[in-house]
Amino acid sequence: xxxxxxxxxxxxxxxxxxxxxxxxxxxxxxxxxxxxxxxxxxxxxxxxxxxxxxxxxxxxxxxxxxxxxxxxxxxxxxxxxxxxxxxxxxxxxxxxxxxxxxxxxxxxxxxxxxxxxxxxx
Amino acid sequence: xxxxxxxxxxxxxxxxxxxxxxxxxxxxxxxxxxxxxxxxxxxxxxxxxxxxxxxxxxxxxxxxxxxxxxxxxxxxxxxxxxxxxxxxxxxxxxxxxxxxxxxxxxxxxxxxxxxxxxxxxxxxxxxxxxxxxxxxxxxxxxxxxxxxxxxxxxxxxxxxxxxxxxxxxxxxxxxxxxxxxxxxxxxxxxxxxxxxxxxxxxxxxxxxxxxxxxxxxxxxxxxxxxxxxxxxxxxxxxxxxxxxxxxxxxxxxxxxxxxxxxxxxxxxxxxxxxxxxxxxxxxxxxxxxxxxxxxxxxxxxxxxxxxxxxxxxxxxxxxxxxxxxxxxxxxxxxxxxxxxxxxxxxxxxxxxxxxxxxxxxxxxxxxxxxxxxxxxxxxxxxxxxxxxxxxxxxxxxxxxxxxxxxxxxxxxxxxxxxxxxxxxxxxxxxxxxxxxxxxxxxxxxxxxxxxxxxxxxxxxxxxxxxxxxxxxxxxxxxxxxxxxxxxxxxxxxxxxxxxxxxxxxxxxxxxxxxxxxxxxxxxxxxxxxxxxxxxxxxxxxxxxxxxxxxxxxxxxxxxxxxxxxxxxxxxxxxxxxxxxxxxxxxxxxxxxxxxxxxxxxxxxxxxxxxxxxxxxxxxxxxxxxxxxxxxxxxxxxxxxxxxxxxxxxxxxxxxxxxxxxxxxxxxxxxxxxxxxxxxxxxxxxxxxxxxxxxxxxxxxxxxxxxxxxxxxxxxxxxxxxxxxxxxxxxxxxxxxxxxxxxxxxxxxxxxxxxxxxxxxxxxxxxxxxxxxxxxxxxxxxxxxxxxxxxxxxxxxxxxxxxxxxxxxxxxxxxxxxxxxxxxxxxxxxxxx
Numbered sequence: 001x002x003x004x005x006x007x008x009x010x011x012x013x014x015x016x017x018x019x020x021x022x023x024x025x026x027x028x029x030x031x032x033x034x035x036x037x038x039x040x041x042x043x044x045x046x047x048x049x050x051x052x053x054x055x056x057x058x059x060x061x062x063x064x065x066x067x068x069x070x071x072x073x074x075x076x077x078x079x080x081x082x083x084x085x086x087x088x089x090x091x092x093x094x095x096x097x098x099x100x101x102x103x104x105x106x107x108x109x110x111x112x113x114x115x116x117x118x119x120x121x
Numbered sequence: 122x123x124x125x126x127x128x129x130x131x132x133x134x135x136x137x138x139x140x141x142x143x144x145x146x147x148x149x150x151x152x153x154x155x156x157x158x159x160x161x162x163x164x165x166x167x168x169x170x171x172x173x174x175x176x177x178x179x180x181x182x183x184x185x186x187x188x189x190x191x192x193x194x195x196x197x198x199x200x201x202x203x204x205x206x207x208x209x210x211x212x213x214x215x216x217x218x219x220x221x222x223x224x225x226x227x228x229x230x231x232x233x234x235x236x237x238x239x240x241x242x243x244x245x246x247x248x249x250x251x252x253x254x255x256x257x258x259x260x261x262x263x264x265x266x267x268x269x270x271x272x273x274x275x276x277x278x279x280x281x282x283x284x285x286x287x288x289x290x291x292x293x294x295x296x297x298x299x300x301x302x303x304x305x306x307x308x309x310x311x312x313x314x315x316x317x318x319x320x321x322x323x324x325x326x327x328x329x330x331x332x333x334x335x336x337x338x339x340x341x342x343x344x345x346x347x348x349x350x351x352x353x354x355x356x357x358x359x360x361x362x363x364x365x366x367x368x369x370x371x372x373x374x375x376x377x378x379x380x381x382x383x384x385x386x387x388x389x390x391x392x393x394x395x396x397x398x399x400x401x402x403x404x405x406x407x408x409x410x411x412x413x414x415x416x417x418x419x420x421x422x423x424x425x426x427x428x429x430x431x432x433x434x435x436x437x438x439x440x441x442x443x444x445x446x447x448x449x450x451x452x453x454x455x456x457x458x459x460x461x462x463x464x465x466x467x468x469x470x471x472x473x474x475x476x477x478x479x480x481x482x483x484x485x486x487x488x489x490x491x492x493x494x495x496x497x498x499x500x501x502x503x504x505x506x507x508x509x510x511x512x513x514x515x516x517x518x519x520x521x522x523x524x525x526x527x528x529x530x531x532x533x534x535x536x537x538x539x540x541x542x543x544x545x546x547x548x549x550x551x552x553x554x555x556x557x558x559x560x561x562x563x564x565x566x567x568x569x570x571x572x573x574x575x576x577x578x579x580x581x582x583x584x585x586x587x588x589x590x591x592x593x594x595x596x597x598x599x600x601x602x603x604x605x606x607x608x609x610x611x612x613x614x615x616x617x618x619x620x621x622x623x624x625x626x627x628x629x630x631x632x633x634x635x636x637x638x639x640x641x642x643x644x645x646x647x648x649x650x651x652x653x654x655x656x657x658x659x660x661x662x663x664x665x666x667x668x669x670x671x672x673x674x675x676x677x678x679x680x681x682x683x684x685x686x687x688x689x690x691x692x693x694x695x696x697x698x699x700x701x702x703x704x705x706x707x708x709x710x711x712x713x714x715x716x717x718x719x720x721x722x723x724x725x726x727x728x729x730x731x732x733x734x735x736x737x738x739x740x741x742x743x744x745x746x747x748x749x750x751x752x753x754x755x756x757x758x759x760x761x762x763x764x765x766x767x768x769x770x771x772x773x774x775x776x777x778x779x780x781x782x783x784x785x786x787x788x789x790x791x792x793x794x795x796x797x798x799x800x801x802x803x804x805x806x807x808x809x810x811x812x813x814x815x816x817x818x819x820x821x822x823x824x825x826x827x828x829x830x831x832x833x834x835x836x837x838x839x840x841x842x843x844x845x846x847x848x849x850x851x852x853x854x855x856x857x858x859x860x861x862x863x864x865x866x867x868x869x870x871x872x873x874x875x876x877x878x879x880x881x882x883x884x885x886x887x888x889x890x891x892x893x894x895x896x897x898x899x900x901x902x903x904x905x906x907x908x909x910x911x912x913x914x915x916x917x918x919x920x921x922x923x924x925x926x927x928x929x930x931x932x933x934x935x936x937x938x939x940x941x942x943x944x945x946x947x948x949x950x951x952x953x
Contacts, residue, residue, distance in 0.1 A: 043167070047162045050168075081167075085173065095916065096915035
């Protein structure tokens, strides 16, 4: 088996998997949930995880539009979780660290950016 | 490119669409990481960001090693620590100080040691290089070593453990999270660093910068008439209100300009040193670049602190009254931390600098004390003949070429490679150098603060003294910074003392005054027994003996307000005291009146006196303005009407005060704009308000002061035109940023209108003011007010709760003890 064939083969496997995940509802939901949990875990470690989160949940959706929608939901989840876990309460932290915390709010949009990956593959 | 489903080639449109989406999805995070925002993201990103994760509280129960203690916070969040064992008490104090101010404490020690870049990145390297070239950490280590073996050191060690315990258990709050900083444990050296940083602000900075400015002035203003130059820059003013008023008047002085501002009478000529007209060789080596580069560390003009003692004979209760309001640049959280520590029933309460266990202003049941800055020349500044650059550089000393002694340290930098900083030393101490335009300018600094000082031990002894004898014995170790210290006891005794080590400089065996640049190569101004980073012989011949420094005992009224301590010092003290003694004169006048009228002074009256807003400049400037009315523009009429009825008080509701403040400011600028050429740097100009002490026909005004007034009023009207100000309070508001600066606007204090100005007893100018006000009747009631809040935790209830009351001139009772259950309980131990 030549190298190009091997690459084509694994690409095909990945593509098959994606295709299957996208077309079978149950599988898609399961992969989305796993993506959400994995993505949130990644986002708790490093901010780039926010983009990864969007990509993970977006890539298995049936269309780019749905991917973006799921990205929005993931972003909202992130902000709600952040607020719930903030030791001093979300409002105190938001106001005391103005204007830097505008970035926190803006980064709620990061999963949406990540979900655009759906439009590439 | 292919379609993942069909593997059919995609259309050109599809190609572009996918490329665009891919570019956005990958490009946004990449751009964020690369941008300036990238450095902040680990701090504020949702979920992972440090500010969202770090707790703001420490556990309420903590295991100590020295025995049990309890803390109860009062309704201003002032901790009251109670313990039987002294070290248990100070362990606990460390714990609560850190739980309220940990970030500030860490910042203060980092700033002093030159460790800021490790937390805040390369932008802080300027500070770090400077402090490391001066060897602040080595100096602090020498200071910690200088008190080793004393009880103060043991107590300080217990305090340090308490701070570390809090840092370990959650006191590293959201601000640490924001910058991803994991604070190191606290040690006594860190407290010495905090002390050193404060001393630098009060004394060291000015001691280095002013001689350099004077040197530059003598170069730039060499053509100026020598008599006028002395008049503008060096002559002492006979304001009649040194701290020790029994001292005789001597030296070249001018009596204060009369109310019409038209006389200015030279007094006797004496001990102000007369030098040649041109700059000396040592002064010629000071480059403008060096001065302007250090210019950003220029100290505020005249200080602002006041301290007053009134003897019991003249008070209503028969107990003495001690009042003090140390002024510094105000920050959020405040420079001061209010605290109360009770050990075996003996209480010490007052305000300490976070990072130090002992209050600088405070009281015990035996007595109360307060401090003001005495800007004595504790530094000696040298320039040298030098040759070579970098590692090969040499300086000349007594005809011999010597290499600089070098010490290398490595500065950690957040998000960057470590940098190396080389400290260079001559026989006198470290060298500050700047290369501007290819020309390297080097200045040697011998400052008492760079040697081992015992101030922390002095503060401990002051806080535990049972009377004036013990208190004064403690003051003997108060090596730095030079301060005016006031003390009053419940038994009615009062004491004033100038403290601090003052170098005696000798050139060829003869004592010379400091405050200027000396020729280090020629062996000028040597100080015997001074040992940078080691133990200096403070008791030797190189420093003014304690007995020879000013002291006043049991006088009816003693006032220190940064004016000179005495008219006839045994040794030269310096030339940086508040020249006109405005605040001291006002305080002495008011209290003398009360004493003369046999009108007993009350604590309330002294509290009001600290809030006095009469501006003495009005005596000169208001009549001058009204006399010039015919020449002033019509637009000034309503303002001049207000001035005519004005009581001279810089109060927030006053329209006249607003106009006056602006005119006075513009009058100074207009005067010097016209008098000096453009090539005279700003720092070389005379310091306001000298222009108000000059006669109207002075050559400075080109013999027509009214013309300058017209210019000042025109500039004022123009400024008023662009602003929304109706009264003084519209402009005179609190402007207090977080220690980290303006970028974190959410952490700044609110802006409240307040009273007072640059030259009033209630000294205030936006970000500079009485960070703490304290009025004690030893044995009786005590009142205080903090400019801000005692809890430095962002967003906390007591973050700025005293600020509005402070701005309104309110005081609270400090001596009341809160009830209720303890907020923090320390258990365990009993090691002692």
